[in-house]
Amino acid sequence: MSTESPEPCDLLIHGGIVLAADVQNTVLHDGAVAIRDGRICAVGPTTNVRSTFTAEETFDAQGGVVHPGFIDAHIHVSQYTSRSVESLMAGTAITMGHWKAELTPEDEHASATMAAVDYLRAGYTGFVDPGTIFEPDAVAVVAHEVGIRIWLTDPYVADYTQPIFAHEPDLVSAGFLGRWPGSTDAAIKRLGSQLYRNGDADALVKAFIGIYGGRTSTETLWNAALAIAREHNVQFQEHRGYNPTEYLDEEASAGRSMIARLQDAGALGPGSTFVHMNVIHREDVARLGGTGTSIVWCPFQQMRAMGIGRAEPRMVEIARAGAVVTIATDIPRSFNFDALGSVAVCNAAGLGIPVTADELFRMRTIAAAESVGAGDEVGSLESGKRADVVVREPASSEALGLDPYAETAVVGMTRPPALTIVNGEIVLRHGQLLRADAIAAALAARASVKGLLVRVGLAG
């Protein structure tokens, strides 16, 4: 026994199955995590950590899993409250484009707040919006109000919108198009408007450079965005290959593989993230894998693309080849956040290369953090990292302790976490939010969608 006096810390969680998501994939069956000043100061066996630290608060995990908070690497958060509206639009001339055209800052705030509440209850501590928030300030405040990490970028950066409207008729609306930049100059002016948020290292909201992507940018805009991202050492991100037909058309007109073209343009590497990529040719697997490029796999949308045809999904293959693959919800219209792992398992099973539970666990934690350039700060339980930690309820059927990765990242939750901790602060305890009022969030969300229904013409 050490004779030195114990070090102080703020919170010491002990007696849990600790899944660290570090390089060694450490699993501690009677593990502890100590937190001080918003950061993790120790991870180790309970006996070691308890003899080294004396805590303001101790929490007995009672055999529950302790893991880094999940991060949703891609969600259009302003549309979260639209998740069940599609059946009302069916058979009418009203599209999601009309819905987006009508979104006010109040609607975006209500939608992001509702999403944040659901995230904390599903074991998430952060999410990434790809530049589809019209008023970023309206969503950024949610980080503090609820207690969640948010990564965002400039709104709707694009200067060539005809192809997306040709391939995505459900987005067609003059009002929506009117909110996009009208020219290349206007689009370039939007780039980097959010990067000031990175000036405060402790802020819960951080920014990257994202363009809408696919075929919605000219080469001038695309090059400008990539250059600004590299200059500021932040992630460059865009949608690619959501629609396989559009992706293959673009390849056909260029006469070669998209991945090869991105490689030639210097756009592959750890600083770049491509969302969807529902077409990856066999010969592109090695090309992508060697670079550490991030690919965001949205399994529901990938299955949809497979149903339409022409998709070539290779997510598990590229992950094993060395690409950083993370999974995301896009907009979870047919499942809840915690079920994302199950959806990915079904997607991969249908492709004939099953994804393993430990792979999925990494895709939901450290890989998601890396995909937004935050892998040094969050995404794993390691000394020095920011304390975004989830303690699962031990009194539930998924806490059997047989395969904690499967029980955590695939099976899903019968109950919300015992604790969700963001930046060292407990923001949810036994399912109850501590900063935000869940009933108020739900009432605001309902009022927002009622108003939107009237404004888009779906209700009188």
Ligand SMILES: [Zn+2]
């Ligand atoms: Zn998307």
